[in-house]
Amino acid sequence: MEKEVTIYDIARLLKLSPATVSRALKDHPAISAGTKRLITAAAEEMGYRSNTFASNLRRQRSNTIGVIVPRLDSAFMSTVLAGMEKIVNEGNYNLIISQSLESVRKEKANVKTMFDSRIDGLLVSLSSDTDDLSHFQPFFQKEIPVILFDRVLPHPNCTSIVIDNVRAGYDAAVHLVRQGRKRMMHVSGSQKRNVYEERLRGFRQALAEHGLADDLVLVGNLTRQDGLDAARYIRQLPQPPDGLFVASDFCAASCIGALKEAGFAIPNDIAVVGFNDDPVAQVVEPRLTTIRYPGQEMGEIAAQSLISHLSGQPPVTAANTIVLNHELIVRGSSTP
Amino acid sequence: MEKEVTIYDIARLLKLSPATVSRALKDHPAISAGTKRLITAAAEEMGYRSNTFASNLRRQRSNTIGVIVPRLDSAFMSTVLAGMEKIVNEGNYNLIISQSLESVRKEKANVKTMFDSRIDGLLVSLSSDTDDLSHFQPFFQKEIPVILFDRVLPHPNCTSIVIDNVRAGYDAAVHLVRQGRKRMMHVSGSQKRNVYEERLRGFRQALAEHGLADDLVLVGNLTRQDGLDAARYIRQLPQPPDGLFVASDFCAASCIGALKEAGFAIPNDIAVVGFNDDPVAQVVEPRLTTIRYPGQEMGEIAAQSLISHLSGQPPVTAANTIVLNHELIVRGSSTP
DNA sequence: CTCATTCATGCAACCGATTGCATTTTGCTT
DNA sequence: AAGCAAAATGCAATCGGTTGCATGAATGAG
Numbered sequence: 001m002e003k004e005v006t007i008y009d010i011a012r013l014l015k016l017s018p019a020t021v022s023r024a025l026k027d028h029p030a031i032s033a034g035t036k037r038l039i040t041a042a043a044e045e046m047g048y049r050s051n052t053f054a055s056n057l058r059r060q061r062s063n064t065i066g067v068i069v070p071r072l073d074s075a076f077m078s079t080v081l082a083g084m085e086k087i088v089n090e091g092n093y094n095l096i097i098s099q100s101l102e103s104v105r106k107e108k109a110n111v112k113t114m115f116d117s118r119i120d121g122l123l124v125s126l127s128s129d130t131d132d133l134s135h136f137q138p139f140f141q142k143e144i145p146v147i148l149f150d151r152v153l154p155h156p157n158c159t160s161i162v163i164d165n166v167r168a169g170y171d172a173a174v175h176l177v178r179q180g181r182k183r184m185m186h187v188s189g190s191q192k193r194n195v196y197e198e199r200l201r202g203f204r205q206a207l208a209e210h211g212l213a214d215d216l217v218l219v220g221n222l223t224r225q226d227g228l229d230a231a232r233y234i235r236q237l238p239q240p241p242d243g244l245f246v247a248s249d250f251c252a253a254s255c256i257g258a259l260k261e262a263g264f265a266i267p268n269d270i271a272v273v274g275f276n277d278d279p280v281a282q283v284v285e286p287r288l289t290t291i292r293y294p295g296q297e298m299g300e301i302a303a304q305s306l307i308s309h310l311s312g313q314p315p316v317t318a319a320n321t322i323v324l325n326h327e328l329i330v331r332g333s334s335t336p
Numbered sequence: 337m338e339k340e341v342t343i344y345d346i347a348r349l350l351k352l353s354p355a356t357v358s359r360a361l362k363d364h365p366a367i368s369a370g371t372k373r374l375i376t377a378a379a380e381e382m383g384y385r386s387n388t389f390a391s392n393l394r395r396q397r398s399n400t401i402g403v404i405v406p407r408l409d410s411a412f413m414s415t416v417l418a419g420m421e422k423i424v425n426e427g428n429y430n431l432i433i434s435q436s437l438e439s440v441r442k443e444k445a446n447v448k449t450m451f452d453s454r455i456d457g458l459l460v461s462l463s464s465d466t467d468d469l470s471h472f473q474p475f476f477q478k479e480i481p482v483i484l485f486d487r488v489l490p491h492p493n494c495t496s497i498v499i500d501n502v503r504a505g506y507d508a509a510v511h512l513v514r515q516g517r518k519r520m521m522h523v524s525g526s527q528k529r530n531v532y533e534e535r536l537r538g539f540r541q542a543l544a545e546h547g548l549a550d551d552l553v554l555v556g557n558l559t560r561q562d563g564l565d566a567a568r569y570i571r572q573l574p575q576p577p578d579g580l581f582v583a584s585d586f587c588a589a590s591c592i593g594a595l596k597e598a599g600f601a602i603p604n605d606i607a608v609v610g611f612n613d614d615p616v617a618q619v620v621e622p623r624l625t626t627i628r629y630p631g632q633e634m635g636e637i638a639a640q641s642l643i644s645h646l647s648g649q650p651p652v653t654a655a656n657t658i659v660l661n662h663e664l665i666v667r668g669s670s671t672p
Numbered sequence: 673c674t675c676a677t678t679c680a681t682g683c684a685a686c687c688g689a690t691t692g693c694a695t696t697t698t699g700c701t702t
Numbered sequence: 703a704a705g706c707a708a709a710a711t712g713c714a715a716t717c718g719g720t721t722g723c724a725t726g727a728a729t730g731a732g
Binding site for chain 3: 016017018019020023030031032035054056057058059060
C-alpha cells in the first residue's frame with residue numbers, strides 16, 4: 001500500500017504552505033485564482049484525497065447525518081430514503097442508515113451508536129413500541145438537531161414531519177360511506193404510534209358524523225398474518241362488515257386474498273381501502289384503493305430542514321410540525 | 337455546547353497518563369485490572385465518548401464498511417442488508433449504504449464517495465448496466481477488499497457470493513416440464529447481469545434436454561410495466577405458452593394479474609414460476625411458485641468474509657466464489 | 673515618491689487517540 | 703538486603719487538515 005498524498009506533499013511540490021493548499025482546496029476567497037488553479041491541478045494529478053478524519057477532528061463535526069427507520073424493507077421507506085439521499089448529497093453530507101426493526105431496544109442501541117459517531121443531526125421514524133424520547137436526551141443536551149418523520153412523538157426539541165393522519169383516516173371512512181357502506185371495520189397498528197392512533201381517530205370521527213357504529217376495530221402489527229387473522233375474524237362474525245379500512249396496503253392485500261377464499265366478493269360484499277400506495281396495491285386483485293403518501297417529498301423536506309438548521313439559524317424552526325398533503329386514490333377494491 | 341470529555345480529562349482526574357487511559361479503555365493486557373476498573377468507571381461517570389475521528393486518523397482505518405446496492409426498496413435487498421448489519425455490528429464495524437438506482441453513473445459516484453470516505457472494505461451488488469469493474473480500480477490499487485454479491489462480474493481481485501442461477505433457472509424449467517407443460521416462455525432482465533443471463537441459460541438448457549422450443553424469451557427491466565407488457569404479448573400470440581418463468585416475483589405478480597384479466601386461467605392455462613420468494617408471492621392469487629433466495633444468509637456470509645479478510649490473512653480467500661443453495665417453493669401458480 | 677490599504681500567503685497551535693520504547697514499580701528469589 | 707525479571711505506567715511523536723493572527727507584497731491615492 002503506497003502512502004497517501006497529503007496537503008503537505010502538495011505544498012512541498014508547489015513550494016507553498018499547507019495552509020494555502022488547504023484554503024485553495026476549500027475555495028477560500030483569500031487565495032488568488034491562479035494559485036487555486038495550480039493547487040487543484042496538482043491535487044488531481046497526484047491523486048490527492050482529503051482525509052475526512054483529520055478534517056472532522058479539527059472542525060469538530062462529521063458532516064454526516066444519521067437516519068433511523070423501523071425497517072428498510074418497505075417501499076414507502078425506500079422512497080423516503082431516496083429523497084433524503086438526494087438532498088443530503090447535494091448539501092455535501094453523508095448518510096448513515098440503521099433500522100430499529102420495530103424494537104425500542106434496538107432503537108436505543110442505534111441512537112447510541114449514532115451519538116458516538118458524532119453525527120451532526122438525526123432523522124428518525126420511531127419504532128412501534130417507542131413510548132418516549134428519553135433515549136434522545138444526549139442529543140438534546142448537546143443541541144444536536146433531531147427531526148422526526150412519519151412516526152413521531154411530540155417534543156419541544158424536535159421538529160416533526162407528518163401527514164394529517166386523522167384527516168386521512170377520515171377521508172378513507174368517508175369514501176366508504178359514499179360507496180353506501182354501513183358497517184365499517186378498521187385494522188390498525190400499535191396505538192402507541194401516532195400514525196395508527198390518528199388514522200383510527202379520523203376513521204371514528206367520520207363514522208360518528210354519519211351515525212355509524214365503530215365497534216369493529218382490530219389492532220395488530222399489520223403483517224401478512226394479521227391480514228389473514230382479520231379475514232378469519234370477519235368470517236365468523238354474525239354480521240360481517242361491508243367496508244374495511246386497513247392501515248397498510250400489504251396487510252390489506254393479504255386480507256383481501258383470505259376474504260376472497262372465504263367467499264366474500266370484493267368490493268361487492270366488502271369494499272376495502274388500504275394505506276400508502278405500496279406497489280402491491282397495483283398487483284392485488286382487485287386493485288387496491290388507498291391513500292397515497294408523499295414519501296420522496298417527506299424525505300426531501302426532512303433532510304432539507306435538517307440541513308438548513310445545521311448551516312443556518314436555529315430560530316428558523318418556528319415551525320415545529322410540518323404537515324404534507326396526502327391523497328385518496330380510488331381503485332377497484334372499493335368501487336364496482 | 338459543553339466541551340467533550342477526552343482521555344486527557346480522565347487522565348488528569350485519575351493522575352494517570354493519557355496512554356494508560358487509552359490502553360485501559362481498549363482493554364490492553366498491559367494495564368492492571370484495578371486501574372482498568374478505575375478508568376472505565378471514571379469514563380462512564382464523566383460521560384466520555386471516544387472520538388472516532390482521532391482514532392481513525394491515528395490508526396489509518398475507518399472501521400467502516402461500504403455497501404452499494406442497485407435499490408434499497410426490494411424485500412430481497414433488505415434481508416441481505418439485515419444480515420450484513422448483524423455481522424458487521426458484532427464485529428464492531430459501521431455500515432454506510434448507498435444505492436446506484438440501476439445506473440452505472442450513480443454507481444461510479446457512489447464508489448468514489450466510498451473511496452474518499454476511506455472505508456475498509458466494500459460490498460457491492462452491481463447495477464443493471466454495469467459492464468466492467470474499472471471504476472473499482474482505486475480500491476484494487478490500494479488493496480482494499482471488494483466483495484461482490486448476487487449481481488457479480490468475474491474479477492481476479494474480487495470474491496463473489498452468488499447462488500447457482502443456471503441451476504435455479506434449470507430447476508424452474510424442469511418443474512414446469514414436470515407439470516406437463518410443453519410451450520415455455522421466460523421473462524428476464526438485463527442480459528449484462530449474470531443473474532438474468534444465467535437463469536435464462538439454465539432455462540434453455542432444461543428445455544433443450546426435454547426437446548422443447550425456447551423461442552419465447554422477453555428481456556426487460558422486470559418492472560410492473562414489463563409484467564403487463566408480457567401479458568399483452570402473450571395475449572396476441574397465436575399459440576400462447578402454457579408455462580411461464582419470470583425472473584422476479586413482483587413482475588410475475590403483475591403479469592399474472594394482467595393474464596387473468598385477459599381470460600387466462602392460472603395455473604390451468606399457464607403455469608407460472610417467479611423468483612426470490614418476495615412477500616408479494618404470498619399475496620398474489622394464486623400464490624406464486626418461486627425460487628427462494630437466502631438473502632439474510634448471503635448478507636451474513638458476504639460481511640463475514642469481508643471482516644475475516646480485514647482482520648486476518650488475505651490468503652484465506654482461496655475461494656474466489658462462494659455459492660449458496662436455493663430452493664424451489666411450489667405453490668398454487670404452477671400446480672392445480 | 674510615500675504611506676495606507678487591500679490582497680495573498682505563511683506560521684504555529686490546535687483537534688484527541690494511539691503506540692514503540694523507556695522508565696518505574698512490583699514481586700520474588702536467594 | 704540485594705538483585706532481577708516481569709508487570710505496569712509514562713513520554714512524546716504522530717496522524718492530516720484547519721484557522722486566528724502575523725507578515726509580506728502589491729496596489730492606489732495624494
